Amino acid sequence: MVSGGRLKTSDAGLEWLPADRAPAGVKVLLGERDGAVRFAVITESDGPGWRSLRGLAALIDGEDGVFAVHAVGIAEWLARTKHCSGCGGRLLIEQAGHLARCAGCGSEQFPRTDPAVIMIVVDGERCLLGRHPSWPAGRFSTLAGFVEPGESLESAVRREVREESGITVGRVDYFGSQPWPMPASLMVGFVAHAESSQIVVDGQEIEDARWFTRTEMLAKAQSGELVLPGGISISRSLIEHWYGAQLPGQW
Numbered sequence: 001m002v003s004g005g006r007l008k009t010s011d012a013g014l015e016w017l018p019a020d021r022a023p024a025g026v027k028v029l030l031g032e033r034d035g036a037v038r039f040a041v042i043t044e045s046d047g048p049g050w051r052s053l054r055g056l057a058a059l060i061d062g063e064d065g066v067f068a069v070h071a072v073g074i075a076e077w078l079a080r081t082k083h084c085s086g087c088g089g090r091l092l093i094e095q096a097g098h099l100a101r102c103a104g105c106g107s108e109q110f111p112r113t114d115p116a117v118i119m120i121v122v123d124g125e126r127c128l129l130g131r132h133p134s135w136p137a138g139r140f141s142t143l144a145g146f147v148e149p150g151e152s153l154e155s156a157v158r159r160e161v162r163e164e165s166g167i168t169v170g171r172v173d174y175f176g177s178q179p180w181p182m183p184a185s186l187m188v189g190f191v192a193h194a195e196s197s198q199i200v201v202d203g204q205e206i207e208d209a210r211w212f213t214r215t216e217m218l219a220k221a222q223s224g225e226l227v228l229p230g231g232i233s234i235s236r237s238l239i240e241h242w243y244g245a246q247l248p249g250q251w
């Protein structure tokens with residue numbers, strides 16, 4: 001069962017019910033596992049046992065994790081897709097929750113995914129981390145931003161880094177990606193190689209950005225002066241990939 005960005009869980013992880021005990025609601029086909037077809041049911045419920053994806057991360061295994069992010073992504077899309085974007089007509093949900101068809105003009109809407117880039121900027125022995133003005137003291141992370149229409153991922157990396165930190169980026173290497181369906185993002189991670197070193201922050205999205213050597217990063221993370229993003233995030237993976245080992249502390 002999924003309601004907005006939250007899922008019904010038991011102590012063992014996601015709560016799976018036989019079909020005859022499923023609650024009323026839109027059924028979303030997730031896939032097959034152990035010979036059984038799995039659906040999520042979108043309900044209005046909330047309360048004890050409901051957890052966000054973030055709260056679920058430690059409880060569920062890889063396959064349930066894939067089902068969970070898919071269910072939340074579809075639920076978030078349907079929650080925000082109430083009317084036809086062409087004529088404002090009523091939508092009918094088809095294809096087991098994966099298509100919304102307009103009852104008026106017949107046009108089809110599909111779940112969307114909005115790509116965002118997230119990157120660790122490296123300059124020789126140093127890497128660049130920045131912080132948002134609203135974050136608690138000490139918290140720093142990799143830079144990130146949404147891809148503009150008509151823009152390549154590499155161009156988005158160079159633009160975002162330039163806008164937020166003033167640093168010019170040359171080579172951009174793909175690292176990996178992470179679905180973030182709250183509501184509809186796919187975080188695409190990169191290692192961005194700096195071609196300049198003078199930091200000029202924009203003061204709005206990023207209030208402070210700094211170069212860290214590996215020695216500085218370990219010392220500040222150990223002392224708590226620097227607080228790095230949490231273990232399940234791609235930003236943490238990017239930082240530890242650059243560092244070459246696990247680091248202490250997290251949000």
Ligand SMILES: [Zn+2]
Nearest residue numbers: 084087102105
């Ligand atoms: Zn329509």
